[in-house]
Amino acid sequence: MLKGVGIGAGYFSRFHYEAWTRIPEVKIVAVCDLSEEKARAAMVTAGAERCYTDWREMVEREKPDFVDIITPPGTHEEICGFIGASGIHMVCQKPLAPTLEAGERIVAAARAAAKATGARFMVHENFRWQPWYRKMRDIRERGDIGAFTHLYMRTRTGDGWGERAYLDRQPFFRDYPRLLIFETGVHFVDTFRFLLGEVVEVFAHLRQLNPVIKGEDAGQVFLRFASGATAIWDANRYNEVVSPSPRYTFGELRIDAMQGHLTLDTESNMRLKRLGEPEQTVDYVRQDVNFGSDCVYATQRHFVTSLLAGTEFESNGDDYLKTLRVVEAIYASAATGNVVKL
Numbered sequence: 001m002l003k004g005v006g007i008g009a010g011y012f013s014r015f016h017y018e019a020w021t022r023i024p025e026v027k028i029v030a031v032c033d034l035s036e037e038k039a040r041a042a043m044v045t046a047g048a049e050r051c052y053t054d055w056r057e058m059v060e061r062e063k064p065d066f067v068d069i070i071t072p073p074g075t076h077e078e079i080c081g082f083i084g085a086s087g088i089h090m091v092c093q094k095p096l097a098p099t100l101e102a103g104e105r106i107v108a109a110a111r112a113a114a115k116a117t118g119a120r121f122m123v124h125e126n127f128r129w130q131p132w133y134r135k136m137r138d139i140r141e142r143g144d145i146g147a148f149t150h151l152y153m154r155t156r157t158g159d160g161w162g163e164r165a166y167l168d169r170q171p172f173f174r175d176y177p178r179l180l181i182f183e184t185g186v187h188f189v190d191t192f193r194f195l196l197g198e199v200v201e202v203f204a205h206l207r208q209l210n211p212v213i214k215g216e217d218a219g220q221v222f223l224r225f226a227s228g229a230t231a232i233w234d235a236n237r238y239n240e241v242v243s244p245s246p247r248y249t250f251g252e253l254r255i256d257a258m259q260g261h262l263t264l265d266t267e268s269n270m271r272l273k274r275l276g277e278p279e280q281t282v283d284y285v286r287q288d289v290n291f292g293s294d295c296v297y298a299t300q301r302h303f304v305t306s307l308l309a310g311t312e313f314e315s316n317g318d319d320y321l322k323t324l325r326v327v328e329a330i331y332a333s334a335a336t337g338n339v340v341k342l
Contacts (some may be wrong), residue, residue: 084113146258158240179215
């Protein structure tokens, strides 16, 4: 059995710790947070035996097989560097770092640690593990509606309006100098890469709607892919969508293809229509548990399976840098008003 520890006990950590309890090859033995109260609560969720307020002390005492890093992005470079140099495997939550340059340093250090100690590194990018995207990828690979040509997604989370925007769940969002793309859009860049391939061109318009925050909360992003396919992400965190669960699928999606199209609604209902034929419902397994139809569990299941088998992680450091470079290109395009080529 793999012995793990977790660093961080903020809002999203609950999804990590609960998911670990359902992976039989893993036992989370300890968790850490600067707040002892939060660390104790997380310890209960994870079924752990001990909690700490000093992550270095925890790692040195517990000598785990792996560390789950669920802390703010500004802490990742120091933590990942220490964990990798200690020869311990790690999975690190996104955003990976405050800047692309810091992300590149993290990945370079992880690459060096893997060579020196065998420690492996994965980014906890969970959106691509949502079951609707896995099903779309299956449909593409089977050729059910031919080559994908265009993707359009509209996202309205409705949690960013008013004086109390984000305070009830993720108050640190208010102070991010970059918000919509850095924190949320990065998921969709990665997911669109998963579905359509590598991005070669970016054009973006970003703006701030709520004056109580520091970063952007609305925008439109156009991506062109090496295959010739295109994608548009039309998003804001300010306005609402009429849905009981606006953060379940995070929006409504349509994919056009050479022989038809796919649609996904906010309740995860997927439909497929071939050209000239009636629309049909796509049957696939999903459930509204944990977060995003248990995508956190699926991500961590992949980490464990790949670790034990010695196979490559989907979201390894080098692959994730491709996503981060697209994120930087989006900000560059928005700042200059120009198309940015990658």
